[in-house]
Amino acid sequence: MLKKLLLASAMTLAVTGAASACDFENTTPVKSLSAGFEAWKAVTSFMAKCGDFEAELDQEFRTKQPAAFAADPSLYQIGGVANGTLVPLLNEGTIRPLDSLIEKYGQNLTANQLIKINGETMAVAMMVNAQHLMYREDILTDLGIPVPKTYDEVLAAAAKIKDAGVVDYPIGGTFKTGWNLGEEFVNMYLGMGGEFFGPDNSATIDNEQGVASLEMLKKLTEYMDPEYLVSDSTYVQQQFQQGKIAMANLWASRAGAMDDPNESQVVGKVKMAGAPTANARAASTLWWDGIVIAKNASDEEAEAAFRVAMNGMTPEMVKANNDVAVWLVEGYEPGPLALGVVQTAEAGALPYPASSQMGLMHTALGNGVADYLTGAKDAQTTLKDISAAYTTSAKEAGLIK
Amino acid sequence: MNAKTFAAFVGPSIFLMLLFIAAPLISVFMQSFYITQPVFETVQVETCTPGFPNQTCVTEEKVQPVLGEDGKVITTVKYVGLESYVNVLEPDRAWAALKALDFGSLLTIDFWKALRFTLTFTLVTLPLVIGVGLAIAITVNNATRMIRGPIIFISLLPFIITPVIGALSIRWLFIGDGIMTAFLEWWLARDISMFAQGWTIELLMMFYRVWHVAPFAFVVFYAGLQTVNQDTLESAVIDGASRWERLRYVVIPHLMPLIVFISLIHLMDSYRVFEEIVGFSSQAYRISLQWLTYDLLTPDDSGNRSISRASASAMLTMIGIVVLLVPLLRKTWRDHKGGRV
Numbered sequence: 237m238l239k240k241l242l243l244a245s246a247m248t249l250a251v252t253g254a255a256s257a258c259d260f261e262n263t264t265p266v267k268s269l270s271a272g273f274e275a276w277k278a279v280t281s282f283m284a285k286c287g288d289f290e291a292e293l294d295q296e297f298r299t300k301q302p303a304a305f306a307a308d309p310s311l312y313q314i315g316g317v318a319n320g321t322l323v324p325l326l327n328e329g330t331i332r333p334l335d336s337l338i339e340k341y342g343q344n345l346t347a348n349q350l351i352k353i354n355g356e357t358m359a360v361a362m363m364v365n366a367q368h369l370m371y372r373e374d375i376l377t378d379l380g381i382p383v384p385k386t387y388d389e390v391l392a393a394a395a396k397i398k399d400a401g402v403v404d405y406p407i408g409g410t411f412k413t414g415w416n417l418g419e420e421f422v423n424m425y426l427g428m429g430g431e432f433f434g435p436d437n438s439a440t441i442d443n444e445q446g447v448a449s450l451e452m453l454k455k456l457t458e459y460m461d462p463e464y465l466v467s468d469s470t471y472v473q474q475q476f477q478q479g480k481i482a483m484a485n486l487w488a489s490r491a492g493a494m495d496d497p498n499e500s501q502v503v504g505k506v507k508m509a510g511a512p513t514a515n516a517r518a519a520s521t522l523w524w525d526g527i528v529i530a531k532n533a534s535d536e537e538a539e540a541a542f543r544v545a546m547n548g549m550t551p552e553m554v555k556a557n558n559d560v561a562v563w564l565v566e567g568y569e570p571g572p573l574a575l576g577v578v579q580t581a582e583a584g585a586l587p588y589p590a591s592s593q594m595g596l597m598h599t600a601l602g603n604g605v606a607d608y609l610t611g612a613k614d615a616q617t618t619l620k621d622i623s624a625a626y627t628t629s630a631k632e633a634g635l636i637k
Numbered sequence: 638m639n640a641k642t643f644a645a646f647v648g649p650s651i652f653l654m655l656l657f658i659a660a661p662l663i664s665v666f667m668q669s670f671y672i673t674q675p676v677f678e679t680v681q682v683e684t685c686t687p688g689f690p691n692q693t694c695v696t697e698e699k700v701q702p703v704l705g706e707d708g709k710v711i712t713t714v715k716y717v718g719l720e721s722y723v724n725v726l727e728p729d730r731a732w733a734a735l736k737a738l739d740f741g742s743l744l745t746i747d748f749w750k751a752l753r754f755t756l757t758f759t760l761v762t763l764p765l766v767i768g769v770g771l772a773i774a775i776t777v778n779n780a781t782r783m784i785r786g787p788i789i790f791i792s793l794l795p796f797i798i799t800p801v802i803g804a805l806s807i808r809w810l811f812i813g814d815g816i817m818t819a820f821l822e823w824w825l826a827r828d829i830s831m832f833a834q835g836w837t838i839e840l841l842m843m844f845y846r847v848w849h850v851a852p853f854a855f856v857v858f859y860a861g862l863q864t865v866n867q868d869t870l871e872s873a874v875i876d877g878a879s880r881w882e883r884l885r886y887v888v889i890p891h892l893m894p895l896i897v898f899i900s901l902i903h904l905m906d907s908y909r910v911f912e913e914i915v916g917f918s919s920q921a922y923r924i925s926l927q928w929l930t931y932d933l934l935t936p937d938d939s940g941n942r943s944i945s946r947a948s949a950s951a952m953l954t955m956i957g958i959v960v961l962l963v964p965l966l967r968k969t970w971r972d973h974k975g976g977r978v
Contacts, residue, residue: 302940306709319686324940327675329704348692352685361687413921415938437700462833463813465921471813524687531708564687581689591699595939603747603932606921610835612745621745628724633941634674634713635700 258286258547264540266290268527269297269304270316273489275363275525275561283314283548297321305330310530313541318525319590320598322351322359327592331358331528337542344550349564351526361526362549363561365489366585367410367423368520368576369509372482372502375402387427387452387512387519390483394459397482407456408472408484411464411609418602419521423485423511424449426586427519437593437635439623445515447615450608452514457609465606476506485511485520491573492559508572510579518583524564593635600625662955669721669948675702676711721949725929748950751924752957758843758925759907759961765847766903767896770854775884777855778862789859796852804916807845835922842913842923850906854899861895862888894972901965908958926954 265288270276272293280291294300297316302324304311310330317325325331333356338345342360351359369390371383376393379400384390394406410416425432430445457464461475473490475481477500493499494506511520527545529538551567558569562577570578588594604622607613613621630636677700685694702710727746734743744750777788795803810817811831822829831837865888873883889896911927914920920928933947 298938299936302936320938323938324936327702327940328710329708348687348690350685350692351687352683352692352694354683364687412918417921461813462830466812466832466918522686522688578689587686587688587693587695590938592939592941593700595937595941599937599941603920607745610921612741617745628946629941629943632672632674632721632724632943632945634672634677 257282257552258544260286260543262286262288262540262544264288264537266314266537266541266544267312268292268314268316268541268545269294269301269312270314270527271295271297271318271525274492275489275557275563276316278553278557278560279362279548282550282553283544286544286547289544301325302328302330305530305532308532309534309537310532313530313533313537314545315528315530316525317359317528318365318523319588320595322528323590323592323595325528326353326358330531332531332538333358334360334529334542337529337539340539341543341546344546344566346564346566349526351524359526359528360545360549361524361564363489363525363563363565364577364581365487365523365525365562366511366520366577366580367419367485367487368511368580370476370484370486370491370494370506370576371509372403372479372505373507374505375482378402383507383509384483384512385510387424387456387514390512391455391459393483394456398459403482404480405459405461405475406482407459408467408475408481408486409456409460409464410467410469410472410484410486411453411457411460412468412471413465413606414602415598416468416602417465417605418598418600420453421449421601421605422588422598423519423521424452424514426521426589427511427514427517428452429514429516432589432597433593436637437630439597439626439630441597442616442619442623446619448515450605450615450618453605454609465609477501488562488573488577489560491576492561495559495573508574508576510576510583511585513583516584518580518585520580520585521588522577522581522585523588525561592633593630596629596633596635597626600629665948665951669945669952670716670718671714672717672721672945673712673714676713677701678703717945721945722953724946725949725953747924747929748926748953751926751929754839754923755908755910755925755927755957758839758846758910758913759904762843762846762850762907763900763903765843766850766854767899769847769851770899771858771892773851773855774858774862775888777859792855793852795849796856798849800849800912801916803849804842804845804912807841807848808917811841832917835919838917838919839923842910842917842919845913845916846907846910850903854903857895857899858892861892865891897965897969901962901969904961904965905958908961909954926950926957930954 267290268280268283269292270280272295276293280293283289284291292312298321301315301321305315305325306328315325315331335357338350338357345360349361350357351361369384375397376383379396381393381396384393397403397406409420411420425441425445428445428448430443430449431440434440461467469487469490472484472486473493476484476494479501491508495503497503511518513519529541533541549565551565554563554565554567559571559573562574600622604618604625608615608618627636679698679700681696682699683694683696685692705711725748727748730746731743731749744753773792777785777792780788809815818829818831831841869887870883873887878886909927910925911931914923914925914928930947930950933943933950936942
């Protein structure tokens with residue numbers, strides 16, 4: 237009994253010891269709103285060690301964030317953003333430049349982490365993310381297939397895997413209608429070397445590259461679970477974990493889950509490689525995730541918020557969560573799981589071209605591409621209709637006169 | 638009841654109806670004729686983002702809203718008349734498709750695609766809900782008293798479940814290799830993908846709606862059955878009426894006002910079908926009018942949303958419900974007036 241008590245008090249000590257792993261005692265209430273995937277859980281749990289901190293982890297944060305930050309005072313002091321979700325905050329001027337705070341408290345930051353807009357640092361990135369190739373090494377080796385570098389090689393490999401019949405479906409894809417499907421087209425179209433907009437913000441997707449992208453997406457779906465239009469990242473991740481698919485172009489932030497023995501039946505068998513290239517470059521886009529600080533908060537609050545945020549991005553945090561993401565934070569040791577993102581970047585993948593127009597285009601694509609995949613429209617009509625849908629919303633938004 | 642007491646009783650509810658129903662409706666109606674746009678300017682922006690091994694900086698022309706002195710985006714409000722309605726209905730394309738008798742291409746236009754599904758969904762589930770509800774009510778009414786309680790409890794369960802949760806649980810039974818799909822595959826010895834084509838999802842959605850709403854019809858009908866005149870029923874038996882004839886000529890006429898009531902409620906509810914679209918994530922194949930409004934209202938990554946078109950789409954949905962309800966309302970009105978005479 238005494239032993240148990242001692243053990244318990246030792247544990248308590250250990251916990252409180254960990255809880256004080258923050259370089260200051262925070263007394264200003266600080267709240268954050270961010271997405272809810274693993275990396276954010278890791279970072280916010282380290283932020284919480286400073287005290288008086290409340291994290292809201294919500295996958296639907298993007299619908300709340302602009303309005304919450306426009307309130308005065310802002311409902312959150314810290315915001316978690318990515319390339320795309322930074323745009324409305326920048327446009328509405330609801331976040332503050334961080335340069336003076338970085339000078340005071342950001343000694344640990346590297347230059348690569350600072351998101352600069354016209355020379356001012358508006359956000360601090362903590363990780364990069366991209367969709368890249370994940371494949372079952374055992375299957376590819378057994379069948380003597382080299383790791384595919386281009387999408388044509390992906391198709392050839394898929395055909396061989398299908399003939400061998402070793403998995404249910406050779407390819408998995410995040411083709412769920414809406415944002416996911418839109419993202420797939422954006423990746424492929426940029427990979428084909430396409431441009432989305434003309435000089436006056438008009439849509440320019442109705443071209444050869446657009447048709448080629450649609451055709452390639454459709455060819456890929458022939459090797460997928462026929463329910464691909466409802467399959468999101470989690471679904472594809474589970475397909476991998478259950479050994480149902482052999483290849484997928486999946487988010488780097490999902491890589492860690494492949495080797496999680498509690499969920500995965502294929503521990504150690506899934507390997508990472510760069511996103512396959514289409515005609516021009518790697519068919520993927522680079523994303524970053526990071527934090528912003530609200531403008532509508534007092535300087536004192538902003539300072540506390542920034543210090544709390546910095547305590548979430550420490551080498552200790554990275555050490556405890558090394559394989560959760562491809563961190564930009566100091567102390568990160570790129571493991572085999574980071575290979576995919578690095579190779580994708582080396583193969584020329586562009587940063588996601590976030591802008592107001594792109595938001596509208598992404599929505600139009602997400603809603604429109606399915607019609608081609610299901611066979612309701614041909615490629616030309618699909619692209620023309622997507623352009624028309626974009627034009628309607630761009631006119632309504634005032635982006636096209 | 639004198640006028641003052643009447644006003645005291647009715648006043649609060651009229652006030653609340655004006656505040657929570659009429660006012661928002663008028664505001665949506667007004668919004669559908671105006672568009673609010675930020676004032677944009679084009680500027681050179683240099684953006685630096687993480688790269689390997691160093692940052693990548695891009696200088697490009699960006700369109701961004703102009704901020705006023707108060708730090709808010711400057712906006713202009715413009716009267717556009719019926720433009721938002723035209724953008725939703727796309728009459729030119731719809732008319733061209735109709736003239737060519739090409740219904741396939743008519744149904745690729747969002748609004749018409751949504752209308753087609755919404756109407757089919759509403760009109761197919763209506764008789765099923767009434768039929769199933771009535772069948773359960775009659776079964777329970779004829780069951781022995783001992784098991785009546787448990788049967789009522791079990792039949793009410795689907796109605797208690799939150800709609801989205803109910804839809805999700807049915808989806809999980811069928812998606813991928815869900816329990817039900819696995820069972821069907823084993824039973825029919827073939828590969829089945831319930832979510833790979835539109836019509837199977839549509840069937841699942843209708844099945845879900847009937848499963849969810851039939852208990853409501855059942856409760857109402859069961860209450861109605863308690864008030865059927867027993868003397869009439871007995872004389873029908875003496876006259877040699879069969880079970881079916883008693884149902885057809887005594888019970889159903891007695892329940893008629895309730896059937897009209899259930900139909901009214903069901904038409905209003907199922908024309909606004911929404912949970913099923915989200916729950917079964919059927920957007921690629923089937924969308925509803927309510928979902929269309931929701932989609933227009935949802936901000937994208939860059940924070941854009943189409944308030945005017947969403948308002949127009951909401952008004953069109955309301956007009957649709959009114960059109961559907963007119964025949965039933967006229968019947969109720971006539972019965973009401975007839976009853977007074």
